[in-house]
Amino acid sequence: MSITEYLNTAGGIVWTAACVPLGILLAWLAVFVINKVPAKWLCDYGETPSDELLNGKRVFFQKEGMIMSVIFAAALVICRLQFNRGFDIYFIVLSLIMFLAVMISVCDIKYTIIPDQFTAAVGILGAAVSIYDIARGFKILHFAWWSPLLGIAIGGGAMLVIDLIGMLVYKKDGIGFGDVKLFAAVGVLTGFPGTIYTFIISLITATICFVIMIAVSKIRAKNKKTDTETETFEVKEELSEETEEISEVKEETSGSEEAISGSSYLAFGPYIAAALMCYVIFLDTVNYLVNLYLELF
16 A cells, blocks of 8 residues: 555554654653663673663663654654555564664663674564565565575675774774674665665765764864963963863864774764664665666666
8 A cells, every 4th residue: 555545544644643652652661671771781791880880870761762752753654654554564573673773772872882682682573574574475675585694694794894894904893793793683684685775874874974973073173272262362371271271172183083094983883773774664765766776777
């Protein structure tokens, strides 16, 4: 059933509208889960949990929860419109996968860790919906039985190559091994060639966000330096203190340049999660654009 036809039905209107409060509920549940999972899930192997992890006050609905509410509501509405009547199984499972993807993003951004338990859940749900897709012959996600297997190889392999390149160039991990495992789990769902599309989307998203972050960092550093110079001109007796502030600004600027060269940690998990969500909720659009591009050759 097309989106227009679905929205012309009473059920379509009700279920689509219900995605908004459902998104808010999932955001609240995500905050609850992140605050309640064992502290060791959010630590590297052998690392001692911090007081913040132990007291269970890690994220707050008034902060992170509000952002997650918007993301969940928008994602569920679009997902429901695409997987409407007759494809409820897809909508339910994909909604759960997006729920996990958002929690993975929050954990990686805040604690630079992707819990293996969340990654395993993504893989299990991805395998379940993939088996359903192939067994029922819908072929919405996979056109052949070997597609999920190739997706695992491509997803995990691509991340592993990036990690190896990072080790050769910078003498340390290019990305965390959690990203390798996560993209392998994503590959179960997206298969071939979906994993390739998802990988490209993640790289584009990461590049855009990284450039924006560096630009904002440099602008802030420049503004801080300008303010410091103005204060130095007006209050000469505070010159020594303000000179120290200028030095701090220069250190921040050099830190931005180091980030560009790849010497600082880049949480790639959120970009993998964002790419997965984009591919899932814009599945038809992504495939249409790819086919349109291939027709040019």
